[in-house]
Amino acid sequence: MDFQNIWNTTLNILTGAGTTISLFLVTILLSLPLGFCFTLIARSKIGPVRWVMNGIIYIVRGTPLLLQLLFVYFGLPYLPLIGDFLRMERFTASCVTFVVNYACYFAEIFRGGLLAVNKGQYEAAKVLGMSKVQTMMRVICPQMVRVALPSIGNEAVTLVKDTALVFTIGVTEILHLTKTAVSRDKNTFFFVIAAVIYLVMNTVLTYAFKKVEAKINYEKEG
Amino acid sequence: MPFISVKNLQKSYGALDVLKDVSFDVEKGDVIAVIGSSGSGKSTMLRCLIGLEQIGGGTVSVDGDDMIRDGKYSSKEQVKSITAKMGMVFQNFNLFPHLTVRKNLEMPYRLMHREVDEAQTHALCDSLLQKVGMLPKADAMPAQLSGGQQQRVAIARAMMLSPEIMLFDEPTSALDPELTGEVLGVIRQLAKEHMTMIVVTHEMSFARDVATRVLFMDDGLILEEGSPEEIFQQPKNQRTREFLSNFIAP
Numbered sequence: 448m449d450f451q452n453i454w455n456t457t458l459n460i461l462t463g464a465g466t467t468i469s470l471f472l473v474t475i476l477l478s479l480p481l482g483f484c485f486t487l488i489a490r491s492k493i494g495p496v497r498w499v500m501n502g503i504i505y506i507v508r509g510t511p512l513l514l515q516l517l518f519v520y521f522g523l524p525y526l527p528l529i530g531d532f533l534r535m536e537r538f539t540a541s542c543v544t545f546v547v548n549y550a551c552y553f554a555e556i557f558r559g560g561l562l563a564v565n566k567g568q569y570e571a572a573k574v575l576g577m578s579k580v581q582t583m584m585r586v587i588c589p590q591m592v593r594v595a596l597p598s599i600g601n602e603a604v605t606l607v608k609d610t611a612l613v614f615t616i617g618v619t620e621i622l623h624l625t626k627t628a629v630s631r632d633k634n635t636f637f638f639v640i641a642a643v644i645y646l647v648m649n650t651v652l653t654y655a656f657k658k659v660e661a662k663i664n665y666e667k668e669g
Numbered sequence: 670m671p672f673i674s675v676k677n678l679q680k681s682y683g684a685l686d687v688l689k690d691v692s693f694d695v696e697k698g699d700v701i702a703v704i705g706s707s708g709s710g711k712s713t714m715l716r717c718l719i720g721l722e723q724i725g726g727g728t729v730s731v732d733g734d735d736m737i738r739d740g741k742y743s744s745k746e747q748v749k750s751i752t753a754k755m756g757m758v759f760q761n762f763n764l765f766p767h768l769t770v771r772k773n774l775e776m777p778y779r780l781m782h783r784e785v786d787e788a789q790t791h792a793l794c795d796s797l798l799q800k801v802g803m804l805p806k807a808d809a810m811p812a813q814l815s816g817g818q819q820q821r822v823a824i825a826r827a828m829m830l831s832p833e834i835m836l837f838d839e840p841t842s843a844l845d846p847e848l849t850g851e852v853l854g855v856i857r858q859l860a861k862e863h864m865t866m867i868v869v870t871h872e873m874s875f876a877r878d879v880a881t882r883v884l885f886m887d888d889g890l891i892l893e894e895g896s897p898e899e900i901f902q903q904p905k906n907q908r909t910r911e912f913l914s915n916f917i918a919p
Contacts, residue, residue: 570721572777576830577777593767666766
């Protein structure tokens with residue numbers, strides 16, 4: 448084996464990790480707040496608003512992310528009239544698809560988290576003169592996040608792996624560069640390197656979530 | 670003029686009339702014990718007063734201001750300013766589990782009194798925790814406390830907003846007998862300081878010893894009302910006698 452070549456190719460694949468990490472960060476940072484908005488909209492008092500939101504969540508969660516990605520990147524530009532305005536860069540299309548897709552999953556997680564908060568908490572906040580927004584921000588959300596965090600951690604790990612899907616629309620991320628190197632050098636080993644990079648990222652991520660979970664576990668006794 | 674005046678209060682859930690026609694007055698310094706079997710409407714009545722339940726009909730006025738007149742609510746601002754005069758303590762404490770004891774007291778207070786600085790807030794918080802005997806646990810999380818301790822913190826938290834009247838909704842029903850005493854002790858202390866209170870309770874000896882007046886509720890109505898002596902020694906109503914016969918006189 449040509450170690451120099453393997454080393455250089457590994458460095459090249461790592462530049463793709465930059466794209467992967469960018470997509471990951473953009474998705475996490477935007478889909479969490481968006482997902483929370485989705486949760487609130489899905490609980491709206493106005494029937495049609497609620498139905499539309501739940502419909503979107505239903506469709507997004509019920510269809511493959513890969514299909515959605517292809518739809519956004521290849522499909523939207525063919526739409527009559529507005530298609531031209533929906534032509535996006537590969538990376539932008541990936542971000543848009545991932546953010547909306549993950550927001551829908553997070554919306555479901557947050558919904559469950561909200562249900563887990565005792566009704567008495569809303570009442571206590573109310574009799575203490577807190578407004579609805581204050582109650583949400585200071586009483587309900589912190590408790591919801593604690594319930595939701597393990598599930599959010601799971602989704603984050605899945606997200607790291609899902610980023611590989613953007614390979615299909617030609618984004619030069621880890622898998623794209625790996626596949627190119629494997630074909631060029633006829634060397635399977637690069638797949639192992641790619642796998643290790645994903646594993647390292649997920650190990651760091653899992654560890655970070657464990658730390659945060661431990662930090663906000665306010666129900667530990669003694 | 671009574672401090673709180675409740676006239677013909679009505680409340681129903683669908684076809685179920687929980688409160689049929691409830692009228693009573695509360696004077697400043699009164700300690701009113703509301704007794705009666707479960708489902709008689711005691712808690713609902715309390716929750717209607719502080720705006721946790723929508724009232725169906727009747728008139729409630731506090732300190733001369735109408736909260737609701739003949740089934741019509743006053744403006745949101747007025748209702749809010751009226752309910753702000755009341756503090757409430759729940760059966761299940763409802764402390765905020767993600768905040769320390771101190772933050773449970775200080776967070777709502779700071780939201781309401783943004784002009785007060787931190788040192789003053791601390792001092793007020795300390796004095797109230799001291800009063801309920803919970804100052805040593807100021808930095809504990811609610812989950813680290815016993816039920817009785819949590820309820821004492823909940824009382825201090827309500828007191829933090831200087832209510833003119835305290836509503837207690839079965840404050841000891843979730844506690845085992847050993848812990849009941851410490852919570853009742855705190856409420857007794859408040860009574861001595863002439864805090865106006867309405868206490869929904871199943872603790873008959875507490876009602877007899879501490880209350881200035883006792884209301885006996887049954888099936889959405891106040892069947893009998895009087896001094897503890899009148900209610901416990903010479904109940905006039907047959908239903909009151911039946912209810913009280915279930916409690917062995919100590």
